[in-house]
Amino acid sequence: MARAAVRGRLTWRLATVAANAPEARGVRRLALRIDGWDGHLPGQHVDVRLTAPDGYQAQRSYSVASAPGNATVDLVVQRLDDGEVSPYLTDVLRAGDQLELRGPIGGYFVWDARDDAPVQLVAGGSGVVPFLSMLDHHAATGSGAPVRLLYSARTPADVIGHARLQQHEARGIGVTIALTREWPPGWTGPCGRLTPQTVRDHVWPARREPRVFVCGTTGFAEAVADGLVASGHAPAAVRIERFGDARGARHDPGVPTARR
Numbered sequence: 261m262a263r264a265a266v267r268g269r270l271t272w273r274l275a276t277v278a279a280n281a282p283e284a285r286g287v288r289r290l291a292l293r294i295d296g297w298d299g300h301l302p303g304q305h306v307d308v309r310l311t312a313p314d315g316y317q318a319q320r321s322y323s324v325a326s327a328p329g330n331a332t333v334d335l336v337v338q339r340l341d342d343g344e345v346s347p348y349l350t351d352v353l354r355a356g357d358q359l360e361l362r363g364p365i366g367g368y369f370v371w372d373a374r375d376d377a378p379v380q381l382v383a384g385g386s387g388v389v390p391f392l393s394m395l396d397h398h399a400a401t402g403s404g405a406p407v408r409l410l411y412s413a414r415t416p417a418d419v420i421g422h423a424r425l426q427q428h429e430a431r432g433i434g435v436t437i438a439l440t441r442e443w444p445p446g447w448t449g450p451c452g453r454l455t456p457q458t459v460r461d462h463v464w465p466a467r468r469e470p471r472v473f474v475c476g477t478t479g480f481a482e483a484v485a486d487g488l489v490a491s492g493h494a495p496a497a498v499r500i501e502r503f504g505d506a507r508g509a510r511h512d513p514g515v516p517t518a519r520r
């Protein structure tokens with residue numbers, strides 16, 4: 261039984277694009293219909309595979325942005341101008357097109373809605389995508405877990421899921437957006453890259469023993485993890501999913517990470 265379930269998850273299947281809509285600057289939400297989809301946990305991802313007419317294949321991973329039980333399985337893809345796969349997903353795919361996909365994948369970077377412990381989400385850029393699923397699932401299940409999101413984006417136009425985040429804020433989720441490059445007039449939120457002090461000011465204190473999820477580029481995730489551990493969070497309570505260029509200074513605060 262378990263073996264059959266695993267085989268099912270890892271089998272490539274066809275997904276049909278129901279919609280491809282703008283989500284933020286250079287970011288599109290692909291709503292997919294997938295026959296036989298068994299559901300996912302918030303935080304899991306899928307693999308997408310593209311095949312060129314000459315047989316060349318490229319494969320990338322994308323977090324599921326929608327909550328379990330949603331009518332469509334949604335991916336939110338940031339277009340990288342020099343990227344191989346993301347421009348095709350954002351610019352070329354249209355409603356009715358199909359693509360190959362397998363999943364859901366991952367059991368580490370997931371939030372369990374039965375867990376009432378405080379939750380701290382820290383996102384950089386498209387790292388917010390798995391948190392959109394977690395927050396929608398939190399709302400859908402009526403979870404009593406107190407949640408805070410600290411989200412670093414470049415400018416207001418780059419904030420992914422802004423309207424939905426405002427709805428979550430209205431129902432009591434703590435949403436702090438930090439802008440690194442451009443601030444609208446009267447902006448009162450944090451400005452510039454997250455510093456250990458910003459992290460300390462806007463996340464649950466360590467004494468609340470939150471479940472902490474950090475998702476962003478390698479540099480972002482490592483800087484945030486350093487700040488969290490320095491302010492007393494137990495490395496084992498901090499789960500990291502990171503992506504992008506691994507160049508640059510690496511500092512291991514002892515926090516386990518999943519590579520994006």
Ligand SMILES: Cc1cc2nc3c(=O)[nH]c(=O)nc-3n(C[C@H](O)[C@H](O)[C@H](O)COP(=O)(O)OP(=O)(O)OC[C@H]3O[C@@H](n4cnc5c(N)ncnc54)[C@H](O)[C@@H]3O)c2cc1C
Pocket residue numbers: 305320321322323324336337338339340342343344345346347386389390477503504505506519520
């Ligand atoms: C588990 C997992 C979940 C992911 N979820 C998402 C998601 O929800 N949304 C999403 O847009 N992407 C997500 N990614 C990243 C995605 O898999 C691709 O790496 C990304 O779309 C770039 O692919 P590409 O073929 O366009 O670029 P490539 O041709 O592969 O790469 C171009 C260059 O960009 C760098 N790069 C790759 N990703 C990023 C990034 N996000 N930001 C900055 N630089 C980057 C690469 O190191 C490379 O130098 C996820 C990755 C993993 C492993």
